[in-house]
Amino acid sequence: xxxxxxxxxxxxSGEDHAMTFLPELIESLPDVQFYGVGGSRLESMNVELMxxxxxxxxxxxxxxxxxxxxxxxALDEIVLQVKKRNTKTAILIDFQGFxxxxxxxxxxxxxxxxxxVAPQAWVWKPWRSKVLEKNVHTLFTILPFEKxxxxxxxVTKVKSVVHPLMIEYKNELQDIPNKNIADLDVRALKxxxxxxxxxxxxxxxxxxxxxxxxxxxxxxxxxxxxxxxxESVRSEHYDSDLKYQFDWASTDLAKALKxxxxxxxxxxxxxxxxxxxxxxxxxxxxxxxxxxxxxxLLVPYKGPASLTNxxxxxxxxxxxxxxxxxxxxxxxHIKEMISSPKQYDTIVEELKRTESLLTGDDFSVSDYxxxxxxxx
Numbered sequence: 001x002x003x004x005x006x007x008x009x010x011x012x013s014g015e016d017h018a019m020t021f022l023p024e025l026i027e028s029l030p031d032v033q034f035y036g037v038g039g040s041r042l043e044s045m046n047v048e049l050m051x052x053x054x055x056x057x058x059x060x061x062x063x064x065x066x067x068x069x070x071x072x073x074a075l076d077e078i079v080l081q082v083k084k085r086n087t088k089t090a091i092l093i094d095f096q097g098f099x100x101x102x103x104x105x106x107x108x109x110x111x112x113x114x115x116x117v118a119p120q121a122w123v124w125k126p127w128r129s130k131v132l133e134k135n136v137h138t139l140f141t142i143l144p145f146e147k148x149x150x151x152x153x154x155v156t157k158v159k160s161v162v163h164p165l166m167i168e169y170k171n172e173l174q175d176i177p178n179k180n181i182a183d184l185d186v187r188a189l190k191x192x193x194x195x196x197x198x199x200x201x202x203x204x205x206x207x208x209x210x211x212x213x214x215x216x217x218x219x220x221x222x223x224x225x226x227x228x229x230x231e232s233v234r235s236e237h238y239d240s241d242l243k244y245q246f247d248w249a250s251t252d253l254a255k256a257l258k259x260x261x262x263x264x265x266x267x268x269x270x271x272x273x274x275x276x277x278x279x280x281x282x283x284x285x286x287x288x289x290x291x292x293x294x295x296x297l298l299v300p301y302k303g304p305a306s307l308t309n310x311x312x313x314x315x316x317x318x319x320x321x322x323x324x325x326x327x328x329x330x331x332x333h334i335k336e337m338i339s340s341p342k343q344y345d346t347i348v349e350e351l352k353r354t355e356s357l358l359t360g361d362d363f364s365v366s367d368y369x370x371x372x373x374x375x376x
Contacts, residue, residue, distance in 0.1 A: 004085040007036040010056040010095035012197035013269040020167040024366040054232040107135040116140040129153035162360035172254040188222035196266035197230040202237040212330035275308030275354040284325040
């Protein structure tokens with residue numbers, strides 16, 4: 001039987017992270033069959049998909065709860081395939097709720113679990129560090145402070161990697177256009193809409209973003225509008241009565257970020273990308289009232305929500321959470337940014353520090369994983 005390796009990338013951001021090491025890993029192991037959960041990018045590399053990521057991703061406790069039967073069935077099917085194929089190595093990428101449960105099952109089967117993108121246990125559930133130490137062969141962290149945090153809580157095998165976005169956009173980050181809005185009196189504002197990579201995100205946030213844009217247009221602000229669309233989101237969620245001059249696929253995110261003056265974005269990995277590309281951004285996050293109640297009761301973390309703000313250690317991007325994520329607040333923050341070129345320039349200068357703070361250990365992730373797959 002052909003040697004195999006399980007890969008679980010249950011969300012779009014996880015698949016994007018995988019692209020920073022998986023192509024090289026697959027090329028170096030032509031005799032290994034990679035299979036599991038992912039999207040079209042993994043499928044294009046002949047990763048055999050048991051489930052497509054568009055069926056996996058969820059946001060908020062209420063949506064995840066509704067999918068529990070699906071997730072348990074998927075866990076059983078994946079474990080069955082691991083046994084059938086006698087798989088000895090698994091690469092689990094982010095998607096912590098599902099992947100931590102899977103890691104326990106895989107450990108019991110003697111599978112070496114390579115966990116890429118540490119769960120944000122420093123936000124809530126710090127006890128997850130014990131779960132990781134017990135069930136994971138190696139934990140890969142992508143934020144600069146995480147390696148020490150997990151080591152201090154008993155996780156012995158931790159590797160800090162340069163953030164995947166730094167690898168994915170290595171070439172594009174070399175020539176970022178100078179961002180300024182001093183000439184908005186003679187040209188339109190280039191406004192980029194980044195509504196997320198999940199169906200529920202886009203269906204919830206995009207209409208709010210567009211209502212804010214309409215307020216700006218009613219105030220006489222000239223706008224050139226662009227949007228980045230995710231392949232994991234159903235096309236009907238992108239229907240709009242607004243005219244978008246530019247429409248990018250998620251694979252062309254860097255082009256969109258270089259083009260824009262300002263963006264409105266769903267909270268997530270993309271808000272770190274906007275920071276790396278020096279793009280002032282209004283960050284929005286909205287979940288169900290039930291999810292909000294549970295998070296307020298259980299999560300002690302009270303710091304920033306967006307990754308750029310977390311990395312920089314200050315609130316550079318406005319964060320509009322829950323009821324504050326409405327058209328009036330979004331429009332207000334955009335008008336504040338464009339009314340003062342000096343304030344805008346200050347934000348851009350702060351964002352230029354982001355790249356220098358995303359450091360990691362000096363090693364090859366693909367070579368490390370190859371060694372585990374071949375030698376255990």
